[in-house]
Every structure is written in C-alpha cells, then in structure tokens.
Amino acid sequence: MTVRAAVAGASGYAGGEVLRLLLGHPEVEIGALTGHSNAGQRLGALQPHLVPLADRELAPTSAEVLAGHDVVFLALPHGQSAAVAEQLGPDVLIVDCGADFRLKDAADWAAFYGSAHAGTWPYGLPELPGGRAALQGSKRIAVPGCYPTAVSLALFPAYAAALAEPEAVVVAATGTSGAGKALKPHLLGSEVMGSMSPYGVGGGHRHTPEMIQNLSAVAGERVTVSFTPTLAPMARGILATCSAKAVPGVDAGTVRAAYEKALADEPFVRLLPEGQWPATASVYGSNAAQIQVAYDPAAGRIIAISAIDNLTKGTAGGAVQSMNIALGLDETAGLSTIGVAP
Ligand SMILES: NC(=O)C1=CN([C@@H]2O[C@H](COP(=O)(O)OP(=O)(O)OC[C@H]3O[C@@H](n4cnc5c(N)ncnc54)[C@H](OP(=O)(O)O)[C@@H]3O)[C@@H](O)[C@H]2O)C=CC1
Numbered sequence: 001m002t003v004r005a006a007v008a009g010a011s012g013y014a015g016g017e018v019l020r021l022l023l024g025h026p027e028v029e030i031g032a033l034t035g036h037s038n039a040g041q042r043l044g045a046l047q048p049h050l051v052p053l054a055d056r057e058l059a060p061t062s063a064e065v066l067a068g069h070d071v072v073f074l075a076l077p078h079g080q081s082a083a084v085a086e087q088l089g090p091d092v093l094i095v096d097c098g099a100d101f102r103l104k105d106a107a108d109w110a111a112f113y114g115s116a117h118a119g120t121w122p123y124g125l126p127e128l129p130g131g132r133a134a135l136q137g138s139k140r141i142a143v144p145g146c147y148p149t150a151v152s153l154a155l156f157p158a159y160a161a162a163l164a165e166p167e168a169v170v171v172a173a174t175g176t177s178g179a180g181k182a183l184k185p186h187l188l189g190s191e192v193m194g195s196m197s198p199y200g201v202g203g204g205h206r207h208t209p210e211m212i213q214n215l216s217a218v219a220g221e222r223v224t225v226s227f228t229p230t231l232a233p234m235a236r237g238i239l240a241t242c243s244a245k246a247v248p249g250v251d252a253g254t255v256r257a258a259y260e261k262a263l264a265d266e267p268f269v270r271l272l273p274e275g276q277w278p279a280t281a282s283v284y285g286s287n288a289a290q291i292q293v294a295y296d297p298a299a300g301r302i303i304a305i306s307a308i309d310n311l312t313k314g315t316a317g318g319a320v321q322s323m324n325i326a327l328g329l330d331e332t333a334g335l336s337t338i339g340v341a342p
C-alpha cells in the first residue's frame, strides 16, 4: 500500500518534523508541500536537515494544492485548519496538528482561544482508554497538544485504576520549539539561555482544558488540573511532573501495579524500572514517552513524571502513529523509540 501525503505548514517546526518522520515511513510517498509567507521558497532553505526534499518548492496553502492526496497533514497556526479542511472533502484523511478540533466543549474553546469553535474530531492519543478504537477508520484526527500528551500519559493510569483524587497538580518544563518558528521577544537566545521561567501561571494556559478533558474522561468525573508551564533552555523536550492525592488504602505497590498494567503493551510508552527517572535527553527525536511513578507516603500523593519530545510524540510522531491506526497500517510504521545521545 502506498499512501500519498501532503503537508501544509511544511516550513514550520511541526510540519518539518512530520516530514522528517514521513521520509522514513515505508508506506508513504510525499506529495504537496505548502507554506504561507515562504511559498515559492525551496524547502532546503528553510528545513536544511530534510536533505532528500531540499529541492522541493513550497506551494501556497490552498485546497487545490492539497487535493488528490490520501492524507493531508495540517501544521498551521490555530484557527487556520477548518477553512482548509472543509474544502478537502470527506474521503481524504486529515490530520490536524493544531488545536482547532481537540476540545469537545465550545465554551472551553471560546474561553481559551477566543474565537468560534470549529468542532471536535477523534483525538490522536491512542494510549488513552478507547483511544485506538476512536481512530480506526477515521477520516479526521485532532493531534493533541504537546503538554496534554505528556500529562495525560503520566496520569491516566492512576485515574483509570481509581487511585487518585480528582485534583491534579502539574509543573512541566518545555523547550523553545513548542512556541513555533515565529520571532517572539521572550524567546530570544539571550532571554532563554541559562534561565528557566514560568508562564501561563494560574490556570491561563490553553492546554489546561485539554488535560481536564482527557483525565475527566478516564476518571468518569471532573478532574481539575492546576498547570504551571515553564520554559527551559533547550530546543526540544517536555518533562512533566504531575501529582495527585491518593485515595485511602493506596500504597507504593498498588500504584506500581496499576502503572505496569496500564502501560504493559504500549509500543511507545515505557514505564521505567524503579529508581530510574525520565529525562528529555533520552527521548530526543524519538516517539517514546518515558514514565516513572512514585508514592510519597508522608504527603499521601502519587507523583508521576513523563518525558517526551514535544515535536515527536508531542506532535508529529503522535500524528503519524494516529494516521497509521486510522489507515489500518502497523501502528509503529515510520516511528522509532530510539533517541539521540549524548
Ligand atoms: N511546536 C510544537 O511543539 C507543537 C506545535 N503544534 C501545532 O502545530 C501547528 C504549527 O506549529 P509550529 O510548526 O510550531 O509553528 P511554526 O510557526 O513553526 O509554523 C507555522 C506554519 O504555518 C504557516 N502559516 C503561518 N501563517 C499561516 C496562515 N495564515 N495560513 C496558512 N499557513 C500559515 C507557516 O508558513 P510560513 O513559514 O511559510 O509563513 C508555517 O509553515 C500549530 O497549530 C501548533 O499549535 C502542536 C503541538 C506541538
């Protein structure tokens, strides 16, 4: 089977990572590549690491250019996906790396994104309970946000086993690529190097309702999430430290057993051996998520830590994994758990 795939937003970080993975996918042939301000440029001038595609020219992003493919990946700024998607027809598989179709609640969308809600598509986090079934045969996929991927993978086993109270606290560090390629003053090298800083404090980050949506669905009741993101001086990676108060009767053994059971058969999510801790360097460029969990008896809290590459499992790898499931391909095709070290 050869799947012909187009990538809209090929000049950006997410689009570039989708292309890096598709170049190694045994069943995919790369079709149209589009950009916006960079339309007309050679891809090699913008994504010099994608050597086999260096001489391809970026077309403008339009339905005409994207038509005629089996799969279209959208890696566009928030709010740009719906207009393109509605012109592509129901038979093409559209994988949206943006936020437009992630949230079920239109009021949440309006509160955090401030525009009209485009709708809700099947959610591209296969590891969640029922996640794979929702993607099989689907022609539309909403790729999760990078932080919600890291946090949901770390905490869902605790909620699936009813071990935690419905009030989670998350502090997560991310690399600068999460903010995209556009120039932003707080992301200048001299602002970021040698420093870590919080942002979106106090429930303001737009990924908060997505985490609440995911964990509440697993728990069967509303789970609140107090989320504090921090910016770290690295290009890629998320390290999410998540905790929740344990329900009575929980101990270290119960917690470990629940995580072992939930993650046993996952090809990309690895519960580390006891005593070993997740690190962003270990998942750099790979589709792996590393998880570790501990029980703090003095505080009565479950502490779950995850590390992912925000551009791989957090965006493009999750997108390709979900595409594979939707098309009935091997879920792991084109994806690796092998990182780059040191
Ligand atoms: N970076 C990350 O870690 C993650 C990103 N995502 C999502 O992926 C999407 C892209 O993000 P990212 O790659 O980081 O952003 P970038 O800023 O790096 O890239 C944005 C892309 O969109 C194109 N673009 C800009 N404005 C428009 C427009 N008005 N219409 C059509 N295309 C446009 C740009 O083209 P040009 O350069 O030619 O102007 C570029 O190809 C976003 O929705 C983001 O939320 C999701 C998860 C994580």
Ligand SMILES: CC(=O)N[C@@H](CCC(=O)OP(=O)(O)O)C(=O)O
Binding pocket: 097, 098, 099, 144, 145, 146, 147, 174, 175, 176, 177, 178, 179, 180, 229, 231
């Ligand atoms: C450093 C930085 O700014 N990170 C981004 C990560 C979000 C992201 O990329 O996800 P979306 O797909 O929802 O845009 C942020 O916190 O907004």
